[in-house]
């Protein structure tokens with residue numbers, strides 16, 4: 001008999017049947033993505049960022065393809081909390097896999113108000129804080145300032161009692177272990193990383209920026225080595241000692257990439273930009289991880305987490 005492989009992983013109090021999750025902003029709220037694949041095959045589904053009020057987002061063009069990636073400047077366009085609960089959440093409630101709702105805001109009170117409303121709802125398994133937004137009171141991006149992040153996560157922690165609280169780290173900092181530590185000490189159950197890198201594209205013919213917003217967030221394979229390094233750094237210095245799981249993301253396009261993130265310390269992996277090329281990428285990744293585990297005689301996917309060793313240096317001959 002072929003032994004079965006245990007693909008389940010634990011994210012705080014959540015058991016995922018496999019470690020592959022969609023990332024925020026790349027599959028809407030589920031109803032837009034459902035025609036392309038069976039969402040119940042995923043480990044979990046993450047929604048587009050939800051803010052207290054509906055937002056139209058930035059003016060177009062707000063997406064541009066770049067070598068090995070894409071830049072987006074969507075500007076948090078979303079239906080807002082009330083419409084999300086009435087129109088979108090019922091679809092997510094039908095799923096058999098956990099739904100993680102990504103929350104954004106420009107003031108601590110805004111995050112608290114959204115999380116307080118969503119936390120008790122049965123269809124919400126996790127709340128992921130998108131902290132790459134500027135705070136209206138000081139103009140600083142929450143996720144780049146360890147103290148502001150600590151205040152935000154502590155305030156939200158007080159109202160999040162049922163859902164798993166995930167804090168999504170921005171890579172646009174000098175030392176990501178500082179913000180990771182702040183988030184964990186303030187009560188995060190899980191870290192997800194990374195959000196996009198700030199970048200820009202220039203139209204040399206017109207001598208103008210390609211995006212109406214001028215800058216955008218870079219995602220896709222171009223950022224994979226950077227994301228891997230940051231996941232590994234945070235795993236070793238913060239997450240592993242604190243026994244906090246990481247959802248790793250940034251340029252994952254195939255099962256090999258997913259395995260690399262898990263070896264570097266991620267407990268689960270997120271897939272985003274690759275879905276624009278093939279919406280069923282997640283399914284191929286789940287199957288590919290299973291094959292990899294079989295080939296390496298491993299019985300459970302969680303055995304991969306943090307298994308990375310430094311490269312062996314062969315002794316010089318002679």
Ligand SMILES: Cc1cc2nc3c(=O)[nH]c(=O)nc-3n(C[C@H](O)[C@H](O)[C@H](O)COP(=O)(O)O)c2cc1C
Pocket residue numbers: 023024025026048049070072074076102130168194195196218219220221223249250251252270271272273274
């Ligand atoms: C079009 C697009 C929209 C995004 N919107 C959001 C968002 O609303 N909230 C958020 O936290 N991250 C957002 N992200 C960032 C992704 O969730 C993810 O962190 C990043 O793209 C890296 O993963 P990837 O390379 O697999 O896409 C967005 C990314 C893209 C490409």
